[in-house]
Amino acid sequence: AQSVAQPEDQVNVAEGNPLTVKCTYSVSGNPYLFWYVQYPNRGLQFLLKYITGDNLVKGSYGFEAEFNKSQTSFHLKKPSALVSDSALYFCAVRVNTNAGKSTFGDGTTLTVKP
Amino acid sequence: DTAVSQTPKYLVTQMGNDKSIKCEQNLGHDTMYWYKQDSKKFLKIMFSYNNKELIINETVPNRFSPKSPDKAHLNLHINSLELGDSAVYFCASSRRDTLNTEAFFGQGTRLTVV
Numbered sequence: 001a002q003s004v005a006q007p008e009d010q011v012n013v014a015e016g017n018p019l020t021v022k023c024t025y026s027v028s029g030n031p032y033l034f035w036y037v038q039y040p041n042r043g044l045q046f047l048l049k050y051i052t053g054d055n056l057v058k059g060s061y062g063f064e065a066e067f068n069k070s071q072t073s074f075h076l077k078k079p080s081a082l083v084s085d086s087a088l089y090f091c092a093v094r095v096n097t098n099a100g101k102s103t104f105g106d107g108t109t110l111t112v113k114p
Numbered sequence: 115d116t117a118v119s120q121t122p123k124y125l126v127t128q129m130g131n132d133k134s135i136k137c138e139q140n141l142g143h144d145t146m147y148w149y150k151q152d153s154k155k156f157l158k159i160m161f162s163y164n165n166k167e168l169i170i171n172e173t174v175p176n177r178f179s180p181k182s183p184d185k186a187h188l189n190l191h192i193n194s195l196e197l198g199d200s201a202v203y204f205c206a207s208s209r210r211d212t213l214n215t216e217a218f219f220g221q222g223t224r225l226t227v228v
Binding site: 034045101107 | 118157158159162170172206213214216217218219220221222
């Protein structure tokens, strides 16, 4: 069975500081990893994905994530947080089994304070 | 132009009623999904269709029945609504049902059963 863990329900950072939203996964086989963001009363929006190749992936709005196979992690990062980054962030994984179903983490609420 | 659109956006109904939520995507995608997001914001896949064919059917009560008249539409019909069905339902689509494709989400339908 595949699973995704986002160990922090909430992350608080000050504007201008770097931010990290953590994600670890458990799968059999090679994972395909995704980050999505959900603003209040909106659907999820795709931020970035890791498929293969370079472990550091760059995405929308200045976000990046690093795939670490040995630690089975895919943490989301941004060098300098903005108040407008405040939202709910979901990590998701797919593998070549289980009909390729996406499994989402429970989400992490990021609050960036001015 | 809205890529994935759902109607209605809000739905308040009494227990025991039957209701439908419609979803349309104009992205030319082959695969469509229904997700349920509960009050704690946890997101779970319900169904997945690829070119009108059901490929994922999670453990969802029989009262929920998806219908895909063509690959641009995936509607969700719910019979005999129960209080526990209250949630936000998201429709999504992806370019094809391969592991490296991200999903595009609609804005959600907030269903409240009273």
